[in-house]
Amino acid sequence: MKHLVxxxxxxxxAGPAYRNARAKDGLLQPPPGLHSCWDIFRASVEKYPNNPMLGRRSVVDGKAGEYTWVTYxxxxxxxxxxxxxxSKSGIKQGECCGIYxxxxxxxxxxxxACNALGVCCVPLYDSLGAxxxxxxxxHAEIQIVFVEEKKITELEYWDTHESFWWAIQ
Incomplete structure (x- = not known):
């Protein structure tokens, strides 16, 4: 089966332009009622509430173990x-949230959570440097940032910035 055309x-x-084979005649339209990423997630929860959605793999003595799953x-x-x-922190629809x-x-x-509120999610990649x-x-006018716990120390010099720094585990 050919995946690109x-x-x-x-x-x-410039080189040739390719598109997914299912969309060769134009972009696919979303199903009725699904207009945003939040709509897709919410519909998935309604349709598959008990199906596994996110997993975490344990590592014991440097070896990957079994996954532990949480449902939709x-x-x-x-x-x-x-x-x-x-929402209680004052962030409004259309404002930006970073995830580091x-x-x-x-x-x-x-x-x-950002999608639920219409908050723009901005990925922060440290692969480009601090x-x-x-x-x-x-430059993205980020109002709030979720920070992985082990990365908080990398950001200490920004504690005067007006963004809120929240740790996620």
Missing amino acids: EVEPATET KEVYDVVMKLAASI GANCPEWIISME GAVEFIIC
């Missing part, structure tokens, strides 16, 4: 509590 040939200055409903419940906390940390279940939970993280925070 060429939709525009190469030119003198369990994730939704935490997301709603976190969204309420974000490794990909993990808490990253997804933080993102979905200066890039500071640049993004300042």
Whole structure:
């Protein structure tokens, strides 16, 4: 099965353009009633509340063990509590929230809490260096940041910044 199809040939200055084979004639439209990432997550919770959604793999003596899973409903419940906390802190729809940390279940939970409130989620990647993280925070007008606990010490020099620093575990 072919997954990509060429939709525009190469030119003198650019290579060919490709698109997913299912969208070869144009972008796919979302199903009715699903207009945002939040709608998709909420619909998934309604349809699959007891299915596993996020997993964490234990590591014992340097060896990967079994995954421990949380269901869509369990994730939704935490997301709603976190969204309420974000809302109480004064963050409004359309404002920006940064997430600084490794990909993990808490990253997804933080993102979905932002989606629930219509808050723009801005990933902060330290692979570009601490200066890039500071640049993004300042230029994206980020109001609040979720920070992985082990990265908090990297950000101590920003404690005068007006953003709130929250630790996620």
